[in-house]
Amino acid sequence: MNKNTSSEKSGKPSDIKLCMLASGSKGNSIYISDGQTSVLIDAGLSGVEIERRMKANNLVPNNLDAIIVSHEHSDHISGVGVLSRRFAIPVYISSKTQKAASSFLGRIDEFKIFECGTGFNINGINFHPFSLSHDARDTAGFTVTKNKTKIGIATDLGIVTTMVKEHLKMCSILILEANHDPYMLANGPYPWPLKQRIKSRSGHLSNQDSKVLLQEIVHDNLEHVILSHLSETNNTPEKALNAVGCALSCCKARIDVARQDKCGAIIHSS
Template sequence: MVTQNSLATEVHVLASGSKGNCTLIRRGESFILHDAGISCRRIVNGVKELGLEMHSLEGVFISHEHSDHIGGLQQLLKRFDIPVYTKQDTWRQIQSRLTVPNHNLVALTKGSLTIGNMVVEPFRVSHDAADPIGINVFAGDQKVTVLTDSGEVDDRMLRYLDDTTMLVLEANYDPHMLKFGSYDRFLKERVAGPQGHLSNDATAQALLMMKRPNFMQVILAHRSENNNNPVLVTQTIGNMLVQGGVRIGPEMKLQHGQPNECVSMVEVTK
């Protein structure tokens, strides 16, 4: 943990999975949230456990309107008058599902914006939602990227991944488990489609194809409870990375996002 006056960058995935997602990105005492898919109580408690106060929250970025990404937003806005950064079409969908004050919206358009001591750059991803986004966060000499809920990582998205030092990247399903699992045909096709989720293989390919720094930290996120497991994630992605020439440890540190516990990345000091 950094000292109080430090401007080191930290990423804390408070929850990750089909039941709720929320990531905290911190530089010094200033922080933002990416999604609010867990209860307000869990968010507040998570913030306190990290030694932070809610008054230091600069805003919440909402990737899209699905319930596992907005489940705690209504109660959060009842308790705290904080800005919500998202796309206008996403906000309309949120308002159709939740009671949220319109004045909290900061509609995202093209380009980046400065929030506290960080610069945030949203970018479009491929998911079956109104206008889904991932984000890049530039904090000091660190670049944090959060990219989940995307059925593919195309060349355009790869450019947003380039040179990321701290990456939260979806590894949602194993194709074999999905194919022979309990989901109906429609849902299987949705998950595996170009507007669905990333398989373990696709995640590994993205990591291999992106322009990587000399050392990067990765949290593999949004793992399906029904169509994946940590052993398969480790085996598939680890094997593909090693075969592609990546040295796990010296060049890349991998962790698994968890549904009920915080998983963290802290800036490595040189």
């Protein structure tokens, strides 16, 4: 059942809008809506904090139709169980991630199981999960499409495969990881094993990695790039924007950095 009320509707009913509720190692969550159906991709803050951030942008938690889980790390699932139980929200999750996360999530009344490589539809919004190289059981990136709008989401990945690039082609909006500056990581306070994990093929993309990816998939109709999952220790918004932004010299797309400490503005696809 669709639970949306007119309080969240703005613009044309078919328009896609999104809001980066949080992004970083302490919690991640993305709100996406077409004005009729609303979902969260990940809920990695407490349920109370996600509700607070949604309400700060006049978004109604009780209107959520689904929570979609990318993988089982705590910074992506901390609030999933609480929100699902409080508002009777079904949880879309892969079978491997469900098994890995089951003890943390607690009781969930309705799971919807997806598999990477097979798309699914929620009330007219199409979601296509694809595999990412990360140290979790079955990490998924997503494309989200409705009419002419396509959103690509690729965070928490150590390498960019040909498959990842294929899925992210011709997106209107891209949410890309730019986790660390290599120099800051190498000379920072993290212990050596953690630095190696971050740099590994199952770790996180650097600013330079994100720039190379964007250079290969940029196109004239790209509207907006959002850099995400920045390390608060091994990166700065300025370094990420300077490194990745030069990949947009041939188009007019806007580029922003998603924050850990507060939610971003609502973005509408044109």
